[in-house]
Amino acid sequence: MKKSTKICLTVAAFGFSVFSAFAVPTTPTDITLTLPLNGSSVLVNDINANALSSFGPGKSPAADLGWLQADVYWYNLNYAQALVGPSDQSGTSENIDGSVSLAAGDYLVLHYGSGPGGTSGGGILGLYFGAAGTFDIPQKGSGPNGFGGISYAELFTQGSGNSVPDGGSTAMLLGSALAVIGLIRRKLTLS
Numbered sequence: 428m429k430k431s432t433k434i435c436l437t438v439a440a441f442g443f444s445v446f447s448a449f450a451v452p453t454t455p456t457d458i459t460l461t462l463p464l465n466g467s468s469v470l471v472n473d474i475n476a477n478a479l480s481s482f483g484p485g486k487s488p489a490a491d492l493g494w495l496q497a498d499v500y501w502y503n504l505n506y507a508q509a510l511v512g513p514s515d516q517s518g519t520s521e522n523i524d525g526s527v528s529l530a531a532g533d534y535l536v537l538h539y540g541s542g543p544g545g546t547s548g549g550g551i552l553g554l555y556f557g558a559a560g561t562f563d564i565p566q567k568g569s570g571p572n573g574f575g576g577i578s579y580a581e582l583f584t585q586g587s588g589n590s591v592p593d594g595g596s597t598a599m600l601l602g603s604a605l606a607v608i609g610l611i612r613r614k615l616t617l618s
Contacts, residue, residue, distance in 0.1 A: 453529065453560030458502040458510070459553045468505050473550030475572045476538060495534055495583055498553050510555055513583035523580045526561045532585040539568025540575025549573035 460468040479494055492513065499512040513534050529535065533556045540549045550573025556562065568574050 451560045452526075453556055453558045453562055455535065455554035455556050455562060457552065458498060458534075458555050459551070460498055460501055460505070468501050471571065472569045473539065473552045473572050475546050476548035476551050477546070479551060491536070491581060492583065495536060495553060499534075499555075511585050513585060515584045523564055523577045524566065526563045527580065527582065528561055529556045529559060529582070530584065531557060531559045534583040535562065535564075536581045536583065537564065537568075538578040538580075539573030540578055541573060542568060542575030545570060545574040546572040549575060549578065 457470060457472070459471055459474055461471050461474065479490075492515075496512045499510050502508060503510055511532060527535070535554045535556070537552045537554070538549060539545075539552070541547060542549070545568070550568050550570065552568070552573075554562075564577060564580055566577055568577075
């Protein structure tokens with residue numbers, strides 16, 4: 428096999444490993460708290476959408492962002508965390524029946540219809556993503572307020588470039604890069 432072919436294959440393998448690192452499914456942290464947000468708040472699967480009358484598509488983006496920022500603040504306070512709240516609303520997702528690509532530090536807010544046993548207005552769920560990847564949006568709510576189908580998804584970002592990759596992805600990328608450099612060095616030395 429020619430030296431140039433080996434180098435091309437090595438670079439292609441490296442490119443595939445980098446692409447794979449960014450296309451992996453990621454598991455969110457549910458940060459949804461009961462209302463009113465106070466020292467006795469507890470995590471729930473979703474909150475009653477009627478409690479947030481200004482929330483949702485076509486309504487006030489500032490109110491949506493304000494709710495999520497307050498929820499992050501109280502989550503941090505109640506659970507001794509240090510999540511950085513979102514500073515930007517990226518908009519309503521058009522892809523609510525599939526998977527979405529997310530960066531580390533993104534937030535996704537999902538709204539589900541009431542469904543059987545749910546409350547009027549359905550439920551809203553806030554998710555935090557500590558690692559970049561993809562997330563398959565559940566098509567049915569888990570309650571207690573929204574058991575119906577997905578109505579919309581809103582993506583919120585940290586903005587201003589403050590997101591930090593998680594340690595696992597960083598280690599994998601560094602290891603892959605070092606392996607490729609080692610292979611290229613070895614191939615050039617042997618030739």
